[in-house]
Amino acid sequence: MASGVEGYLVYGAGARYAELLGEVATPQEAVALVVAHLPSDCGAAVEKPWQGADSFWGRSG
Structure with missing residues (x-):
């Protein structure tokens, strides 16, 4: 996952190369x-x- 100015570019493993899955606004959207x-x-x-x-994202409360 590469951080960009407008969001996050999310890459997945392709058969022979990295495949761009999409661009999202938050790390949570990147995981999804x-x-x-x-x-x-x-x-x-x-x-x-x-x-x-909450425990996965490091929140308490």
């Missing part, structure tokens, strides 16, 4: 774009119980 492009047979990246979105 990457997740939307994961293969359907993609397994879990983290093997522990889900702690909720």
Whole structure:
């Protein structure tokens, strides 16, 4: 993910080269774009119980 003046350019791995997935305004939108492009047979990246979105983004409260 490359930070730009107007937003974030999000790249995914292509067969032979990096593929531009899109440009988004926030890091959260960048994550959502990457997740939307994961293969359907993609397994879990983290093997522990889900702690909720607030803990993922480092928020408390």
